[in-house]
Amino acid sequence: MRHIYLVTHPEAQHHVDGIVGGWHDSVLTARGHQQAERIADVLASRIGQAADRRDDAEPASEPVEVYSSDLRRASQAAERIARRFSVEVHTDARLRERSNGEADGRPQAWLAERRIPLPEYGDRLAHHDGPTGAETRLALVERLYPALADILSRPATTQIIVSHGSASSYLIAAWIGMPMTSTDRVFFPLTSGSITTLHRNNTHFSHQVLTLNETAHLLG
Structure with a gap:
């Protein structure tokens, strides 16, 4: 069995400032x-394996990895999550959001004025949105798929991945093959x-999506 918990990062400063995210290195609010x-x-x-919050907390009895x-x-x-399990965070630049160059x-308005709309048909993966240095969607999936493959090559059966909205969407696509x-x-x-x-069933080796976009914990 393998469980992967895919987390999209919570509210960041660029959200409240109306700024384009991408590779802009904003912090959490x-x-x-x-x-x-x-x-x-x-x-x-x-x-169910979290250590308590004490500095001398024992590590989880089964390996939990945080990426x-x-x-x-x-x-x-990711650091706040990893602290619960007394483990380190493995950072990987390949898990970044798609760059908008x-x-x-x-400001979002600056991008909106210059964005080249994604066509309904044609080579949508190679489409360039306009801004110099922006990644195509093909470039995004070409780094995310190997990143997930490397994570899955690890022996740990419980893994947590903290990424971004668009990037996480394509990580799900990679997971389901x-x-x-x-x-x-x-x-x-x-x-x-x-x-x-995300869950891997060892009986018929299916890659399942058990829950998608859970947000109830954000209320209140």
Whole structure:
């Protein structure tokens, strides 16, 4: 059995400032840090192996691995989660959000004025949105698929991945075995701070999506 908990990072400063995210290295807001704690609560309850919050806490009895994008808004959330299990965070730049190039860190309105709309037909994966240095969707999946493959090659049966909205959508596609060339239309709308649960069944070796975009823990 293998369980993967895919977490989209919670509220970050670029969300409230109306700034383009991508590779812009924004941090979590105070609310985002609170949401990260709630995410940690949920995961600790479900995994059932969390150490308590004391400095001398014993590590979890079974290995729990935490992986994260190296951008601060994701790694800050991952660090709060990892603390519950007394483990380190493995950061990987391949888990970053799709880069918007020169638009990253600029107002959303700046990008909206320059964006080249994604066509309904044609080579949607190779489409370039316009801003210099922006990644195509093909470039995104070409780094995310190997990143997930490397995580799955590890022996741990419980893994937590903290990434970003669009990136996490394509990680789900990779998990279910969708060919890269078929990802030109797939997209799972994921809310900031959501949890998606992925499971590998050892009886017939299926890759299952048990829950998608859970957000109840963000209420209140």
